[in-house]
Amino acid sequence: MKFRIPSIILGILLLAISFCFGHGDREVAEDIAEKTAEIAEISTKPSIVALANAMKSFRASLSSELLDAASFPLGHKESYSWTNTPPGRNSDRGGIRFGELSVDQLTLFYYVLDAFLSDDGYTKVSLITKDVETYLNKIRPGMWDPNRYHIALFGNPETDGSWGFQLDGHHLALNFLVHGDEVSIVPAFIGTEPATVNGTVVLDGERTNAFALMHSFNASQREKAIQTGRRRLQVGPGRSTDTFLNYDYSDFVGVGLKASEMNDTQKQNLRNLIKTYVYNLETEFADVWMTDVDAGLDDTYFVWIGGTTINDPIYYRVFNPAVWIEFNNEGGVGTRRGRGGRDGRDGGSRGDGLDHIHSITRSPNGKDYGIFALNHGPKTLLEHYALEDHHKTSDKLFDYSIANLKNIENRETH
Known part of the structure; x- marks a missing residue:
């Protein structure tokens, strides 16, 4: 079971950290608390209700173990943990794999995709995850496998109007968010081989x-x-x-x-x-x-x-x-x-x-x-202290790498 820090305790911890590092840095903790407070009310718009119902049906089909393994808070760093490369045979990208689901459970997940995607969008995703990956699997089973797409769930449509999910695997990474009446799909990586x-x-x-x-x-x-x-x-x-x-x-x-x-x-x-x-x-x-x-x-x-x-x-x-x-x-x-x-x-x-x-x-x-892009818990606050020079804590170590967000060199020339 994942360890969840109750929100009131998390708030106390963040406030304590802000006092330790200085009065002015309370703004960082307040910003995180503000983002948590921005969870939308549950929408009554029919199209949004349809999305929520599709996701609820999928969630209800999962065992408690699978649901727990798939679930993360909104803005968790798992939101940003995706790539286009094929997952290794024993690797875990977070969430649950297609191969862990029954035929009925996987069918319900494709119903979720069908609700979020247009006909063209659904056709592309279906072709990539089924036909293309099966084709590659016949070439090299140890590298490509249609069972190795991962699903991560963020938030809970049962209780909140802000929730989403990520589908991540070879040549496909879709990041969906429902926030009130709004729906987004970005970033969306879509690739294929063969064409x-x-x-x-x-x-x-x-x-x-x-x-x-x-x-x-x-x-x-x-x-x-x-x-x-x-x-x-x-x-x-x-x-x-x-x-x-x-x-x-x-x-x-x-x-x-x-x-x-x-x-x-x-x-x-x-x-x-x-x-x-x-x-x-x-x-x-x-x-x-x-x-x-x-x-x-x-x-x-x-x-x-x-x-x-x-x-x-x-x-x-x-x-x-x-x-x-x-x-x-x-x-x-x-x-x-x-x-x-x-x-x-x-x-x-x-x-x-x-x-x-x-x-x-x-x-x-x-x-x-x-x-919710920056709302992924205490590590965000610690990263802030490590990366900002005015805290003079750049020697702080973390259990995962912090990417350099500076713009890369634009190598294009006219």
Whole structure:
């Protein structure tokens, strides 16, 4: 059983720590208490009730041991413990694995996903977790396994209006939060290898809509959009923990082609590309997000790295005040081990060598994970003392690493 510190005791501990380190630092403890107080009332909105009911059914199907293993407080550091790499055979990313669930329990979890995701979003997630991972499992069972996706639950829809969950595994990490009437899905990492499985292109719109936008530009616009550099995600997944929490995106302002320099047709092409990502979320909730995107559409920057023909490996980025999108498409890794390798002779391969896709969607400038993003208990407060020079406690040690949140060097050049 997990040890839970009652909130009143935790409050006393935080207050005591603030007095030990100085009167002014009470603000840190007060901020944590304030975030806890921001848990929303339970929504009566039918669409939110439907989400809660789906999650309640899944929770009710779990044994007390599984439910306890899956459950964490809102804002717990487990929220940020995800990556795109396949979990090792004996590793534990936190939460519970698909392989620990019965067929009925796993079906109920997919009902939860179906409630949160649009038809397109659900199809992608289903293909990745079932078809794609099963395909890779036949190539190397010890590396890839559809039973190794992890579920972590945050908060409790039975008692609160703020709750969420994380699905984390190979080429998939989705972070859902319900807060009152609001629903979010960021950060959302979605990738695939191979690009085509059982005759279906897993992430088709992410690529075709990007080329439609790129091919609509004139020469001067292309000159601004196309950058040189490595085709890698700038704000992608970490090795085990999201290192880009509270990331400073300011270095990317002004890089690429600005939407205010696009004509109406090009702007619509840009919107179509953005919607491919935003509308992985159920339509009603995606509409709210897209309204925010449209409000800042003219302040969107588009960057492209790579060739401009349909068979070229590419990278692109969309930076809008309300959404950050990156896409990387290169040759296969796991599919090299298959009978057909990367040339398309195997039924799962595209045939053009572009079998390995990564994409990520975020809400920039501190909006990932929602309002509970920094509310993960006493260690947050201790990290504050260790990382801030004015406390002079930088020699403090922790049982997990503290990521450097400073902006990495932008290696792109025009």
